[in-house]
Amino acid sequence: MNQHAAPVGGCEHxxxxxxSRLREAGIINTLLYEVDGAISPDFLRAFDHSFPLVEPARQLNAIGGDLVYLHRVDNPELFGVLQELTLPVFRFYHDHQLFCLREHKYTAIGSQTCTRPTGLGCYACLGFLQHSDRWPHVGLRSLGALHARQAANRHWDGHLVASEYMADHLAEHGFHRQRTHVVPLFVEHSGDDAPEQKQCSCDSGSPRVQGKGVVGFAGQLVRGKGVDVLLEAMTRLPRQTHLRIAGSGRQQSELQLQSERLGIADRVQFVGKLNSDALPAFLRSCDVVAMPSRAPETFGLAGLEASGLGIPVVATDVGGVRQWLRHEHNGLLCLPNRADALASALARLLESDALRRRLGENAAVVCREQFTAERHVLQLLRLFRTCLRGERL
Known part of the structure; x- marks a missing residue:
């Protein structure tokens, strides 16, 4: 079950x-999605059946499945229906939707990373304010309503997360730790060696020039991703260093203006949003990939995508990034909201071919050994089958 039936974001991917992997393992998948969610025929082809959520209780009885795998939905009525059913329910927590009034998990004032459980302090952060389409264009969010949704989700048979950070965060919100399981995400491409010198399909035709210093970023262009800090860091790097940004979002125009204001517009390229097929070529066009997030990543899959291709990552030490990035082994960590620290880490990699090669090779090995689709699906099936046998998870 999910709100959307289209590749809207990382959750849907x-x-x-x-x-697709569960189908290969012989599992029959039926997708139930919200009636107001996005729909894509290509997305639906991964499922044996798909239906809009209209009468969930009747639909689930008619489908006759063995369990429910819940994703990004925020429907209290649906939660109530699921609690009444005898079917086991597992939920994967992809983001902080249930654990932050703003959903962003960084402070409204000062943009500082937040890892605290929801409470009265959220009001001081102005988390109760939200945009509204109706005049005066300001709505209110209730902490009580958020806590009610948390309480409803604590009933599920299994809580799945991608990182130890997220498991701890659920525990801080009263979720049963023994029913919370860390199932790390995966990448479906990997590289044993340093990235190839090849043209990027999204480029205008210019080949990648080794040694010129190409920093890459792939992700949403929203404040939580910290691209503004990355632009500030670029002013501290040599002028021959270039930045390539793949993605789209509500902050794009602001970031483009910032690059002009900082005098680095000629060194920054916005290539737009890329589909999953074009992403590997984009990543290979970079010497280093930056993940400057200020919002705590629940895992940080964008960084792992680069690691799988043997490209070293510089990431801020927030959220679940340490689940896959070991400092000085397969990448570098730095403090969030610190352009100086980010620039220093990027400079270390750009100035040393040997360091880039060592971290990149280690990154590819870590991905190949620990973050594969086969490993992920095997963990899922073990949990599902253990629950269906009535055994303790």
């Missing part, structure tokens, strides 16, 4: 990839 995960659902599509996992459904």
């Amino acid at each position: 995960y659902i599509h990839r996992t459904a």
Whole structure:
């Protein structure tokens, strides 16, 4: 079950990839999606059946499945229906939707990373304010309503997360730790060696020039991703260093203006949003990939995508990034919201071919050995089958 039936974001990409792998393992998948969600025929092909959620109780009885795998939905009425059913329910927590009034998990004032459980302090953060389409264009969010949704989700048979950070965060919100399981995400491409010197399909035709210093970023252009800090860091790097940004989002125009204001517009290229087929070529066009997030990543799959291709990553030490990035082994960590620290880490990699090669090779090995689709699906099936046998998870 999910709000959307289309590749809207990372959650949906995960659902599509996992459904395809589960089908290969002989599992019959039926997708139930919200009637107001996005729909894509290509997305639906990964499933044996798909239906809009209209009468969930009747639909689930008619489908006759063995268990429910819940994803990004925020429907209290649906939660109530699921609690009444005898079917086991597992939920994968892809983001902080249930654990932050703002959903962003960084402070409204000062943009500082937040890892605290929801409470009265959220009001001081102005988390109760939200945009509204109706005049005066300001709505209110209730902490009580958020806590009620948390309480409803604590009933599920299994809580799945991609990192130890997220498992701890659920525990801080009263979720049963023994029913919370860390099932790390995966990448479906990997590289044993340093990235090839090849043209990027999204480029205008210019080949990648080794040694010029190409920093890459792939992700949403929203404040939580910290691209503004990355632009500030670029002013501290040599002028021959270039930045390539793949993605789209509500902060794009602001970031483009910032690059002009900082005098680095000629060194920054916005290539737009890329599909999963074009992403590997983009990543290979970079010497280093930056993940400057200020919002705590629940895992940080964008960084793992680069690691799988043997490209070293510089990431801020927030959220679940340490689940796959070991400092000085397969990448570098730095403090969030610190352009100086980010620039220093990027400079270390750009100035040393040997360091880039060593970290990149280690990154590819870590991905190949620990973060594969086969490993992920095997963990899922073990949990599902253990629950269906009535054994303790």
